[in-house]
Amino acid sequence: HSTRVGFYSSTCPRAESIIKSTVESHFKLDPTIAPGLLRMHFHDCFVRGCDASILIDGPNAEKTAPASQFLKGYKVIDDAKFQLECECPGVVSCADILALAARDSVVLTKGTSWAVPTGRRDGTVSKASDTDGNMPGFQDTVDVLKQKFAAKGLNTRDLVTLVGAHTIGNAACEVFSYRLYNFTSTGADPSINPAFVSHLQALCPQNRDGSRQIALDTGSADRFDTSFFANLREGKGILESDQRLWTGDLTKKFVQRFLEVRGSLGLSFNVEFGKSMVKMSNIEVKTGTMGEIRKVCSKVNEY
Numbered sequence: 001h002s003t004r005v006g007f008y009s010s011t012c013p014r015a016e017s018i019i020k021s022t023v024e025s026h027f028k029l030d031p032t033i034a035p036g037l038l039r040m041h042f043h044d045c046f047v048r049g050c051d052a053s054i055l056i057d058g059p060n061a062e063k064t065a066p067a068s069q070f071l072k073g074y075k076v077i078d079d080a081k082f083q084l085e086c087e088c089p090g091v092v093s094c095a096d097i098l099a100l101a102a103r104d105s106v107v108l109t110k111g112t113s114w115a116v117p118t119g120r121r122d123g124t125v126s127k128a129s130d131t132d133g134n135m136p137g138f139q140d141t142v143d144v145l146k147q148k149f150a151a152k153g154l155n156t157r158d159l160v161t162l163v164g165a166h167t168i169g170n171a172a173c174e175v176f177s178y179r180l181y182n183f184t185s186t187g188a189d190p191s192i193n194p195a196f197v198s199h200l201q202a203l204c205p206q207n208r209d210g211s212r213q214i215a216l217d218t219g220s221a222d223r224f225d226t227s228f229f230a231n232l233r234e235g236k237g238i239l240e241s242d243q244r245l246w247t248g249d250l251t252k253k254f255v256q257r258f259l260e261v262r263g264s265l266g267l268s269f270n271v272e273f274g275k276s277m278v279k280m281s282n283i284e285v286k287t288g289t290m291g292e293i294r295k296v297c298s299k300v301n302e303y
């Protein structure tokens with residue numbers, strides 16, 4: 001068994017359009033759900049595969065882990081699930097809703113669409129401790145990032161492409177401001193463009209509210225474009241792990257290729273993104289009779 005495009009075409013033909021219109025209506029009220037849903041799908045896939053384990057409530061569930069702290073978009077998934085249960089009860093998995101909502105979020109921020117293979121089933125286990133060692137960290141070196149992606153069947157090209165998701169959305173000052181103050185004995189992280197440091201310090205003042213938000217792609221946080229990679233070239237990456245893509249030999253080559261508009265080595269970020277997302281969305285998927293189709297995305301079924 002594997003996933004395939006159009007898995008619900010006979011069992012719930014309107015599934016994809018119901019999800020799309022739900023994401024759209026939430027996006028109109030709160031555009032920050034687009035980056036939120038894209039990130040949620042990534043976090044789901046890297047822990048126990050794309051099985052909606054991130055959505056399960058519980059005292060020690062995945063969503064309580066530090067890595068899940070700022071995830072958002074749970075309500076959108078619950079809303080879509082509620083409507084799908086009215087239309088075709090017990091058919092559409094929460095894991096597929098997440099995968100489709102991530103794609104729809106990219107489209108809403110003016111990225112290019114791709115066909116999402118479906119047929120995932122939902123897992124029944126969610127443990128905060130499972131995030132350890134699986135989720136990439138913003139202080140990880142390029143080698144560690146490569147290893148963590150390789151462990152999920154994703155290569156260096158996928159790594160650079162998928163981190164390009166940071167072309168939309170925000171980070172909390174608390175995951176980043178350590179780079180601005182006393183990073184070295186002389187001040188800020190030298191990999192930040194010196195002309196950019198005071199601007200960032202104004203956005204994330206020392207010892208102030210760490211939950212303040214800062215755009216991951218300065219000047220283009222709401223548009224799915226290659227500006228994020230141009231910012232890395234200028235030393236304007238926000239996360240330490242993002243800026244490091246410009247220091248790794250091979251990772252830097254891919255960043256450069258995304259910025260190459262013409263020429264034989266140029267790569268289209270939007271085309272590559274769809275391809276790498278299909279790979280990520282297929283990490284350790286449960287299909288066939290594995291797992292279940294949850295009735296409510298925040299809890300496993302009771303029998």
Ligand code: HEM
Pocket residue numbers: 032034035036038039042070072136137138139145162163165166168169170171172173175216239241
């Ligand atoms: C090297 C691997 C990655 C690391 C270390 C990383 C880390 C982070 C961190 C620390 C944040 C900020 C969270 C916050 O403070 O609110 C963030 C945000 C985000 N990440 Fe990643 N990430 C990685 C890869 C990815 C991938 C593969 C995707 C999706 C395909 C993704 C999508 C996002 C999005 C869209 C946001 C913005 C969220 C929002 O605005 O709500 N990230 N990431």
Ligand SMILES: [Ca+2]
Pocket residue numbers: 043044045046047048049050051052053054
């Ligand atoms: Ca999962």
Ligand SMILES: [Ca+2]
Pocket residue numbers: 166167168217220221222223224225226227228
């Ligand atoms: Ca952007």
